[in-house]
């Protein structure tokens with residue numbers, strides 16, 4: 001249910017074990033909207049086995065060093081991921097659009113004998129019974145019904161499965177929203193020492209600049225009380241860009257996107273024969289790029305639990321999937337991404353001074369530096385998961 005990164009990686013890992021899977025996707029093709037751009041080492045390790053990681057690397061940009069940068073002074077705090085080479089085959093952030101992964105998986109699944117990938121199928125109601133799940137959906141506009149043994153809800157942040165079951169999705173909305181532009185300008189020619197991923201502080205605001213092959217993603221926040229249309233307008237967007245590079249002001253804006261940031265989590269990822277993964281189960285700030293990655297980690301964990309259950313083990317085993325991934329969502333992913341959110345967006349001079357001191361302390365101490373990166377690379381959360389019974 002849902003052909004995003006969580007649903008398709010899970011489908012792939014299941015069909016490769018000979019388990020028949022039907023994926024229902026609301027859209028007519030794989031969505032190409034501007035979403036995740038960062039694949040972390042722990043995720044690339046999971047995608048290594050089938051050559052998926054290598055193909056993504058060919059389509060993306062490898063970023064071994066990334067930084068916090070003070071625009072005016074050029075002071076920087078550089079994180080160098082090469083120190084993780086002993087614990088991952090991929091000691092870098094891969095900057096690559098999430099649709100590169102979903103399109104790649106869809107190509108493989110469409111021709112797979114155990115998979116049926118069906119587009120323009122929008123689920124609207126589910127009910128879980130003792131031995132099966134009933135699903136009603138619109139198939140190219142026509143009403144349809146189906147039954148399955150297990151339903152995996154991978155239908156994203158606005159999950160209709162979640163709504164249909166009436167589940168509470170408790171949490172909060174972050175005060176500041178985000179706007180991301182995709183720009184054709186070569187910022188690296190204007191800004192000395194720019195790396196592939198940069199969290200940039202100006203005196204009264206913040207930006208992030210991330211490289212994706214031949215384009216850059218530029219992210220900013222609307223001013224206090226500014227409405228979205230104004231914040232997205234050409235005039236305002238270009239004024240923000242001009243603050244980091246006057247030359248970039250007239251560059252082509254390939255796309256622009258506005259999004260509200262939520263932090264939410266279900267109280268249980270398993271509801272009878274319906275199991276939740278990815279954004280349908282938990283949401284976090286995109287700061288640090290962990291949402292898609294943790295959805296893929298959910299999918300791997302669920303495959304590891306569901307495969308034995310389908311082979312005859314007690315379905316109660318799935319409650320361990322819930323305990324593991326819900327703990328990681330709340331105590332690792334949400335904690336780290338909200339810490340990133342605060343660090344990136346802080347504008348108070350005194351608080352920034354303290355954060356800057358912490359960052360400098362971290363990058364100058366090899367033990368703290370590695371420790372920080374084990375979290376940021378999502379290696380530690382994968383390790384922690386294995387310790388939860």
Ligand SMILES: Cc1cc2nc3c(=O)[nH]c(=O)nc-3n(C[C@H](O)[C@H](O)[C@H](O)COP(=O)(O)OP(=O)(O)OC[C@H]3O[C@@H](n4cnc5c(N)ncnc54)[C@H](O)[C@@H]3O)c2cc1C
Pocket residue numbers: 001002003004005006007024025026027031034035036037038039098121122123124154155156157159160161180257259277278279280286288289290291292293294295
């Ligand atoms: C601007 C932005 C930048 C981000 N950057 C990063 C990043 O760098 N790294 C990172 O890890 N994460 C990032 N994220 C978060 C990441 O995009 C999400 O966490 C990720 O897409 C979640 O994957 P998913 O498969 O769980 O859900 P989705 O990607 O939302 O997929 C859900 C799928 O279900 C389909 N669907 C929905 N409803 C129905 C229905 N009723 N019936 C059938 N199908 C349905 C949808 O069409 C969609 O294809 C970012 C998000 C945003 C908005």
